[in-house]
Amino acid sequence: xxxxxxxxxxxxxxxxxxxxxxxxxxxxxxxxxxxxxxxxxxxxxxxxxxxxxxxxxxxxxxxxxxxxxxxxxxxxxxxxxxxxxxxxxxxxxxxxxxxxxxxxxxxxxxxxxxxxxxxxxxxxxxxxxxxxxxxxxxxxxxxxxxxxxxxxxxxxxxxxxxxxxxxxxxxxxx
Amino acid sequence: xxxxxxxxxxxxxxxxxxxxxxxxxxxxxxxxxxxxxxxxxxxxxxxxxxxxxxxxxxxxxxxxxxxxxxxxxxxxxxxxxxxxxxxxxxxxxxxxxxxxxxxxxxxxxxxxxxxxxxxxxxxxxxxxxxxxxxxxxxxxxxxxxxxxxxxxxxxxxxxxxxxxxxxxxxxxxxxxxxxxxxxxxxxxxxxxxxxxxxxxxxxxxxxxxxxxxxxxxxxxxxxxxxxxxxxxxxxxxxxxxxxxxxxxxxxxxxxxxxxxxxxxxxxxxxxxxxxxxxxxxxxxxxxxxxxxxxxxxxxxxxxxxxxxxxxxxxxxxxxxxxxxxxxxxxxxxxxxxxxxxxxxxxxxxxxxxxxxxxxxxxxxxxxxxxxxxxxxxxxxxxxxxxxxxxxxxxxxxxxxxxxxxxxxxxxxxxxxxxxxxxxxxxxxxxxxxxxxxxxxxxxx
Numbered sequence: 283x284x285x286x287x288x289x290x291x292x293x294x295x296x297x298x299x300x301x302x303x304x305x306x307x308x309x310x311x312x313x314x315x316x317x318x319x320x321x322x323x324x325x326x327x328x329x330x331x332x333x334x335x336x337x338x339x340x341x342x343x344x345x346x347x348x349x350x351x352x353x354x355x356x357x358x359x360x361x362x363x364x365x366x367x368x369x370x371x372x373x374x375x376x377x378x379x380x381x382x383x384x385x386x387x388x389x390x391x392x393x394x395x396x397x398x399x400x401x402x403x404x405x406x407x408x409x410x411x412x413x414x415x416x417x418x419x420x421x422x423x424x425x426x427x428x429x430x431x432x433x434x435x436x437x438x439x440x441x442x443x444x445x446x447x448x449x450x451x452x453x454x455x456x
Numbered sequence: 457x458x459x460x461x462x463x464x465x466x467x468x469x470x471x472x473x474x475x476x477x478x479x480x481x482x483x484x485x486x487x488x489x490x491x492x493x494x495x496x497x498x499x500x501x502x503x504x505x506x507x508x509x510x511x512x513x514x515x516x517x518x519x520x521x522x523x524x525x526x527x528x529x530x531x532x533x534x535x536x537x538x539x540x541x542x543x544x545x546x547x548x549x550x551x552x553x554x555x556x557x558x559x560x561x562x563x564x565x566x567x568x569x570x571x572x573x574x575x576x577x578x579x580x581x582x583x584x585x586x587x588x589x590x591x592x593x594x595x596x597x598x599x600x601x602x603x604x605x606x607x608x609x610x611x612x613x614x615x616x617x618x619x620x621x622x623x624x625x626x627x628x629x630x631x632x633x634x635x636x637x638x639x640x641x642x643x644x645x646x647x648x649x650x651x652x653x654x655x656x657x658x659x660x661x662x663x664x665x666x667x668x669x670x671x672x673x674x675x676x677x678x679x680x681x682x683x684x685x686x687x688x689x690x691x692x693x694x695x696x697x698x699x700x701x702x703x704x705x706x707x708x709x710x711x712x713x714x715x716x717x718x719x720x721x722x723x724x725x726x727x728x729x730x731x732x733x734x735x736x737x738x739x740x741x742x743x744x745x746x747x748x749x750x751x752x753x754x755x756x757x758x759x760x761x762x763x764x765x766x767x768x769x770x771x772x773x774x775x776x777x778x779x780x781x782x783x784x785x786x787x788x789x790x791x792x793x794x795x796x797x798x799x800x801x802x803x804x805x806x807x808x809x810x811x812x813x814x815x816x817x818x819x820x821x822x823x824x825x826x827x828x829x830x831x832x833x834x835x836x837x838x839x840x841x842x843x844x845x846x847x848x849x850x851x852x853x854x855x856x857x858x859x860x861x862x863x864x865x866x867x868x869x870x871x872x873x874x875x876x877x878x879x880x881x882x883x884x885x886x887x888x889x890x891x892x893x894x895x896x897x898x899x900x
Contacts, residue, residue, distance in 0.1 A: 354638075
């Protein structure tokens with residue numbers, strides 16, 4: 283709970299990412315990434331990250347553009363995107379709340395925190411609030427078991443939560 | 457209590473900066489190593505008895521020795537920072553406290569196996585930790601500890617950070633390599649081992665963060681000094697990530713061979729709220745559970761194996777007397793059913809099937825045959841039935857929970873159930889098929 287306020291994600295609308303052409307800035311990033319590997323395909327994960335950072339999610343149009351740029355098939359790119367849980371193939375809310383539901387967090391009281399979270403936001407796991415502000419997901423171990431219960435909001439971890447702490451946290455984002 | 461080695465900078469101001477690292481004598485080991493013969497470096501590491509800290513406990517020197525000398529192909533070093541086994545969070549601590557220690561270890565390892573490109577594969581969730589590494593790498597380049605002609609010794613090394621994207625299976629070394637190559641993280645069949653044909657088909661060594669962080673200390677102080685810490689078979693110190701029901705959870709560094717009682721009671725302040733210890737998982741969620749009676753087991757590879765578990769990654773999950781073991785197993789299986797990569801049927805179907813059974817039992821709809829089915833699944837999906845160890849990883853908890861807390865499971869399936877109409881299908885046991893026959897094995 284020591285970080286500055288987490289910035290919202292840039293989430294592109296469906297129309298914005300229907301057809302994508304990489305601009306100069308993106309092209310520079312891709313070239314830089316390609317320089318690190320001896321095979322083009324190895325750049326796939328870093329390029330996907332770069333795109334998700336820019337548009338907030340990976341649309342079919344983005345997959346096609348990446349496939350063309352890296353000389354892969356769109357189906358192959360999609361197979362990779364769907365394998366890794368952190369790549370979002372649907373647009374998320376501006377704040378993506380990911381709650382750890384694995385053993386250590388549960389032992390430290392994640393259960394009530396999750397119930398409170400669902401009640402306050404009025405959504406279940408995998409859903410987005412109607413105003414597009416929050417998406418709630420359940421995730422497996424986030425790797426900070428000693429500080430549970432843990433929520434990841436966009437790129438930041440918020441640890442040692444309880445229901446009061448959670449209320450205060452959500453107020454900050456409202 | 458011994459002075460920490462790997463976490464020596466914990467609590468220092470700006471502990472991550474190169475300046476602080478140099479104040480601790482940092483990069484002294486690299487200066488020493490780069491003027492030695494690479495074979496002597498490997499010999500030194502072998503003599504230190506250092507064993508891999510990721511779970512399997514393979515002697516590091518032995519692993520390095522498998523890299524073919526003259527294959528004509530480039531060699532790669534990969535640092536496995538994809539720690540994602542529930543209960544394990546030690547590598548994150550090293551990166552947050554002292555990333556240069558890891559970089560120095562990587563330079564030594566790369567020199568020993570003659571690699572000029574190295575990757576740090578870090579799990580996607582560790583966004584800030586990846587940035588910390590990038591920053592440290594930048595500092596090291598500026599001061600010529602990385603790049604071309606390191607410290608004018610003629611040795612070149614580039615290190616890149618490669619972020620994963622949320623797949624626990626990628627902590628398995630061949631899945632990790634697949635993932636760097638831009639594919640789905642599905643483990644490869646071994647052999648060939650990565651040391652022969654790994655990344656891009658070239659000889660590759662994959663070492664854990666903690667393993668690599670030990671190297672500068674060994675080179676600096678000598679193999680004999682390192683071997684004098686810990687026990688005969690398990691040398692050095694080890695980071696234990698303690699979570700669950702302890703007063704102060706966190707990462708603790710102790711010499712191998714320290715008992716779990718010392719770790720739980722002395723370092724972590726014991727069980728809170730005046731409760732009693734019920735059980736603990738000594739090495740991350742895939743390690744068999746141990747009971748309170750086994751708390752005096754020394755935490756070293758061999759003693760824990762003798763007690764019927766594994767030291768694994770040192771992820772210690774502590775549970776007090778209030779914990780329902782059926783619930784714990786359900787939670788663990790949820791993890792494994794979610795994280796199975798789907799490649800091998802025994803793991804993909806077995807973990808989901810076992811989870812369904814556990815859910816049924818928890819809904820008070822279980823029957824005694826369910827426990828038998830669980831045993832059979834656990835018997836069927838492990839020991840070489842899957843490409844990677846994730847098959848074993850979900851079977852070991854099932855077996856050990858039924859073994860040590862069978863009473864709770866039996867009570868859960870017998871107490872006041874409505875009679876069941878459909879009987880669960882029962883897997884063939886290995887005895888039913890001659891190719892699996894192994895005399896005298898009854899797991900539960």
